[in-house]
Amino acid sequence: MAGPTRDQKLDTLLSAAAKVFAERGYHETSMRDLARASGVSLAGVYYYVQSKEELLYLIQSRNFEAVIAGMRAALEGVTDPIERINRFIDNHLDYFVSHMSEMKVLSHEAGALQGDYLQKVNDMKREYTRALMDVLADVEREHGPAHVNRRVAAYSLFGMMNWIYNWYDPLGDVGVELLSQNVCHLFLGGYVGLPVSDATLPRSSAG
């Protein structure tokens, strides 16, 4: 059997780097730390990556792309605005919880990138934010004017969801399903003002 592909080794490196970046922070982590964590020499890291910043960029962009792709798939064919929001939140939190290190790096090290790297990630951020704002506009079109400014609502939701790396323990007594249900309740209850019943939260685990 053949050894690991070059792409596979890069993935391994990115995964190890994400874990160390998440624990110690991007700037506190040295390339020597990454070499040690991924089992190659210091110079060996530079065979797969041009710079430390590219390493951070690859972690951020690849995972952000995955989040956006998952969001598009989750929303495809779904017309009910409330259900679209549910799916948006579901997709975000599911991916976040199952890729904690990478998503913490994406959320927390946003300001560490510069130049083209920063711009490309910011473009994705704009696209993703726009997608949420569009769904919120749909909700308002169907359920009347919201009680909360749309932009404030959008960033508050992002705040709720992206803050979880500060407290959430995937192995704790709060499962991902409960977390996602609660965030949906919290956001929809406050945004559309509806006492969101379980019936309006048709979740995969429901029934």
Next chain:
Amino acid sequence: MAGPTRDQKLDTLLSAAAKVFAERGYHETSMRDLARASGVSLAGVYYYVQSKEELLYLIQSRNFEAVIAGMRAALEGVTDPIERINRFIDNHLDYFVSHMSEMKVLSHEAGALQGDYLQKVNDMKREYTRALMDVLADVEREHGPAHVNRRVAAYSLFGMMNWIYNWYDPLGDVGVELLSQNVCHLFLGGYVGLPVSDATLPRSSAG
């Protein structure tokens, strides 16, 4: 008239440091940057502060103390749980918006401290979180069981509020009052399930 007190010069140093830390990040900022920003020599900084980490600790602890003190004062004598939550959120956002740099440093550089410094800030964090959880328990005692897990609700609210340094512009078209009102609406509407009317949001600017 006498020149500035030693404490005043320390305050100036802390203020300048908070601004630079907020813009560039704690680890990306060098002591030489801080010296330049505060108008003293590199060695001069060390006359007021023992280390770079103590500088960060002083910024975090002093402002956190102020937030907690403001919270205590805002809640004093107020018995209605909904109103207590309103005041909790008000105090947090008011202080956050009017001390953006310091609060970004407090929120974003939480993991940069170590040892005793870290423990002391974590103690404050625990106390502050406990205070919010107690108010949430009061709400549930008065308005029946909540629709959302209390711990998830608490950290979601912190997420909403602490995330604002990523997007909120104090000089933009969304004022602090609107921001605070919206966050109250968003949180209370989702947590207690009430269609929170303006009447139940007795704000200082109301009337």
Next chain:
DNA sequence: GTTCCAGTTGAACGATCGTTCGAACGCGTG
């Protein structure tokens, strides 16, 4: 005038940083 001390400084310390480079490796192909 002399002493004293809080305040400030330039210059230097050792350590560590991201990155580079030439050499060596393992291995399939002639």
Next chain:
DNA sequence: CACGCGTTCGAACGATCGTTCAACTGGAAC
């Protein structure tokens, strides 16, 4: 065996980091 090539490495580069220290200032106290 010899060759080429993708992969890995030890060693070193210059730069920058946080911190220290002896020396200097200027004004109050005697």
